[in-house]
Amino acid sequence: MVTTRTSGRGAADGAPVPDRLLAVATRLFAAQGFERTSVQEIVDAAGVTKGAMYHYFSSKDDLIREIYRRLLGLQTRSLERIADGPGTAAQRLREATADVVVSTLAHLDDGVVLMHSLHLLAPHIRAQVRAERRRYHERFRALVAEGQREGSVRADISPDLATHHFFGAVHHLGTWYRSDGALRPRQIGEGLAEMFLNGIAVQRP
Amino acid sequence: MVTTRTSGRGAADGAPVPDRLLAVATRLFAAQGFERTSVQEIVDAAGVTKGAMYHYFSSKDDLIREIYRRLLGLQTRSLERIADGPGTAAQRLREATADVVVSTLAHLDDGVVLMHSLHLLAPHIRAQVRAERRRYHERFRALVAEGQREGSVRADISPDLATHHFFGAVHHLGTWYRSDGALRPRQIGEGLAEMFLNGIAVQRP
Amino acid sequence: MVTTRTSGRGAADGAPVPDRLLAVATRLFAAQGFERTSVQEIVDAAGVTKGAMYHYFSSKDDLIREIYRRLLGLQTRSLERIADGPGTAAQRLREATADVVVSTLAHLDDGVVLMHSLHLLAPHIRAQVRAERRRYHERFRALVAEGQREGSVRADISPDLATHHFFGAVHHLGTWYRSDGALRPRQIGEGLAEMFLNGIAVQRP
Amino acid sequence: MVTTRTSGRGAADGAPVPDRLLAVATRLFAAQGFERTSVQEIVDAAGVTKGAMYHYFSSKDDLIREIYRRLLGLQTRSLERIADGPGTAAQRLREATADVVVSTLAHLDDGVVLMHSLHLLAPHIRAQVRAERRRYHERFRALVAEGQREGSVRADISPDLATHHFFGAVHHLGTWYRSDGALRPRQIGEGLAEMFLNGIAVQRP
DNA sequence: TATGAATGAGAATTCATTCAT
DNA sequence: TATGAATGAATTCTCATTCAT
Numbered sequence: 001m002v003t004t005r006t007s008g009r010g011a012a013d014g015a016p017v018p019d020r021l022l023a024v025a026t027r028l029f030a031a032q033g034f035e036r037t038s039v040q041e042i043v044d045a046a047g048v049t050k051g052a053m054y055h056y057f058s059s060k061d062d063l064i065r066e067i068y069r070r071l072l073g074l075q076t077r078s079l080e081r082i083a084d085g086p087g088t089a090a091q092r093l094r095e096a097t098a099d100v101v102v103s104t105l106a107h108l109d110d111g112v113v114l115m116h117s118l119h120l121l122a123p124h125i126r127a128q129v130r131a132e133r134r135r136y137h138e139r140f141r142a143l144v145a146e147g148q149r150e151g152s153v154r155a156d157i158s159p160d161l162a163t164h165h166f167f168g169a170v171h172h173l174g175t176w177y178r179s180d181g182a183l184r185p186r187q188i189g190e191g192l193a194e195m196f197l198n199g200i201a202v203q204r205p
Numbered sequence: 206m207v208t209t210r211t212s213g214r215g216a217a218d219g220a221p222v223p224d225r226l227l228a229v230a231t232r233l234f235a236a237q238g239f240e241r242t243s244v245q246e247i248v249d250a251a252g253v254t255k256g257a258m259y260h261y262f263s264s265k266d267d268l269i270r271e272i273y274r275r276l277l278g279l280q281t282r283s284l285e286r287i288a289d290g291p292g293t294a295a296q297r298l299r300e301a302t303a304d305v306v307v308s309t310l311a312h313l314d315d316g317v318v319l320m321h322s323l324h325l326l327a328p329h330i331r332a333q334v335r336a337e338r339r340r341y342h343e344r345f346r347a348l349v350a351e352g353q354r355e356g357s358v359r360a361d362i363s364p365d366l367a368t369h370h371f372f373g374a375v376h377h378l379g380t381w382y383r384s385d386g387a388l389r390p391r392q393i394g395e396g397l398a399e400m401f402l403n404g405i406a407v408q409r410p
Numbered sequence: 411m412v413t414t415r416t417s418g419r420g421a422a423d424g425a426p427v428p429d430r431l432l433a434v435a436t437r438l439f440a441a442q443g444f445e446r447t448s449v450q451e452i453v454d455a456a457g458v459t460k461g462a463m464y465h466y467f468s469s470k471d472d473l474i475r476e477i478y479r480r481l482l483g484l485q486t487r488s489l490e491r492i493a494d495g496p497g498t499a500a501q502r503l504r505e506a507t508a509d510v511v512v513s514t515l516a517h518l519d520d521g522v523v524l525m526h527s528l529h530l531l532a533p534h535i536r537a538q539v540r541a542e543r544r545r546y547h548e549r550f551r552a553l554v555a556e557g558q559r560e561g562s563v564r565a566d567i568s569p570d571l572a573t574h575h576f577f578g579a580v581h582h583l584g585t586w587y588r589s590d591g592a593l594r595p596r597q598i599g600e601g602l603a604e605m606f607l608n609g610i611a612v613q614r615p
Numbered sequence: 616m617v618t619t620r621t622s623g624r625g626a627a628d629g630a631p632v633p634d635r636l637l638a639v640a641t642r643l644f645a646a647q648g649f650e651r652t653s654v655q656e657i658v659d660a661a662g663v664t665k666g667a668m669y670h671y672f673s674s675k676d677d678l679i680r681e682i683y684r685r686l687l688g689l690q691t692r693s694l695e696r697i698a699d700g701p702g703t704a705a706q707r708l709r710e711a712t713a714d715v716v717v718s719t720l721a722h723l724d725d726g727v728v729l730m731h732s733l734h735l736l737a738p739h740i741r742a743q744v745r746a747e748r749r750r751y752h753e754r755f756r757a758l759v760a761e762g763q764r765e766g767s768v769r770a771d772i773s774p775d776l777a778t779h780h781f782f783g784a785v786h787h788l789g790t791w792y793r794s795d796g797a798l799r800p801r802q803i804g805e806g807l808a809e810m811f812l813n814g815i816a817v818q819r820p
Numbered sequence: 821t822a823t824g825a826a827t828g829a830g831a832a833t834t835c836a837t838t839c840a841t
Numbered sequence: 842t843a844t845g846a847a848t849g850a851a852t853t854c855t856c857a858t859t860c861a862t
Binding site for chain 5: 254255256257260
């Protein structure tokens, strides 16, 4: 249902219509919420008509589904690249945590939309998105467990709880991060990684 | 605008109408979201008419505002009781983190509602709620800073970042906690407190 | 249904409750219109409760009916006093026109309310008010006709049309008169009387 | 917001939807008042759905605004055509007064709507309409003043007051005129013009 | 006399979606 | 591919009035 050929009638900018719609929708959903944003607003901001939107997306829900799909795909690939890479579990864990934070900050709007709108979707879509997110969390949890086996992570903590602990901080970023604030994404990533890893690390005697 | 006298006309149960409305609204908002829940649904579930609701609350937003007010008041008082109590900063920090988790789990619906609906409110209400939440976070941050001064908390971490780190985990609870899951609130509270405090603690040699 | 005993609980000022309600209602109806003014607003402004209002007046319509009744009674008595008094028809006509203008300006709010709200009333009430107004116009028309018989008013004009002509100007006063404007009520009364009488007078050779 | 293409789907009659809505709304507003007429009634009578109405008009107020706009435009053009035409001031004044009366009677419903509903509009719209009406009155006032300069109108009357005097009679027409009454519009126009002009004219010796 | 909680019917408006062109 | 008029159902909120106390 989604094509990518560049629109014939060049509107706002040169990007293909579906991409423009997604970008605009992401921005508006993040700013005002999914339900507060009308299809009319989206198409106006994207410089197209409703008919055009319904040509590319089957519904308003479909828009958000696509936003989720892209975000989760991106994050999953990034995590897997690191988690399946070289190094000790502790090293990969540190690299992954910092990377997740930085990449989340780079796509903050998408994350905010997901946080605020997931519960509004039709149940079966919601289930789909949750399943994908679970796979993602699971890969992280496995890394923690690997750390326990290699002796760098405390054996007495629950890998599940540790994963929730970390992703809580990640999902919370959208609530307080300001791009004009004192801390740079890199610093935040390293700061959170340090605290998190310290929190689950075996104490060096 | 809210009185507490028990309704004269026999309604669903004995609680005063405003309380009944708030309880029902909290449950529905948490389950389906604020925007997906109609005023009609709320009053039907509470066994009153729309007119009655608008007699006590000036709008649908007013309902959610009141839910927030009660929740934040509760949490603030609880945190202050502990933070201003006896013991070293490290002891109070541990007690407070575990308590926040347990009390959040005890009012999970309210927290979920706040998380999902805050961004829908009128800007000035949102600002108000955020200000109150900021005071709350600030009290926690001060406790972390106090720990740094007494030497129990690492000097190289940012108390702000640490606070966000912890409250991220707290706000995330509603996403994964199931009352029929493996972990009891107490255990979760202690597990998170352990990880968090370990993460920011000065390493004992 | 309307009593006049002074209210026991002295609210806003000392006037009896029904009078206070009528005064407040007149002011509000004139300012915002009948339908835009809620019963709640009226009772709030009068410093009483809804129950009290419904004790004295059977409905919101009843309030306006009473405003009309008082205004029309006042004007009718005033007109009759002059019309039935001494002097030539021409003298009485001049006196009456000036007096109607002055008295209309003195009760401008009531007149505005009548103008804007008459068409909203239940048909039988409307018919009642119109009948009373017709009697009032009729008395004026008779005076014009008397002028024709005594030779001071042109025979070729329609007394009906002349009456409408004059009362048009009177009803229009509320649209443009400002108490802080350049002209005093007395001057307006005399100006309008002069123009009107000149317009219908037999030309003196 | 208003297009004129004839509706595709077969509706009541052939006129474009916006025109049909305005015609129907004018009739209903005049008969029952603006506030007593629901949007549902209007769209039912026009044979369209509410959605269609809101496609063309942004609100119920917008309907009335458009009715005003059309009426005032019509009357202004008509008055200017005469006032700026040939002839002495006295001649143009007579022609204008008669014409205003006849044209007002030809659009009686619109005038009644304006009289009864202007005070209900949002302040800034009201101000806009009043400004336009003021320009209209001003053109008439200028004509009276011109008559004073040419010596045909008495110097001791206020052109302002004379204008209010005349437009009072005009606005009052809707209150008493019946199309099945004894007087034809032409006769009423001439009768009122005669009285008005006589009232302000310099007496011929 | 007076209170004010509660009713219940109805108001305007919004909006995702469809479909003839 | 794209348009935009039209649908129709749902939504929040208002308000005159009643009635147990």
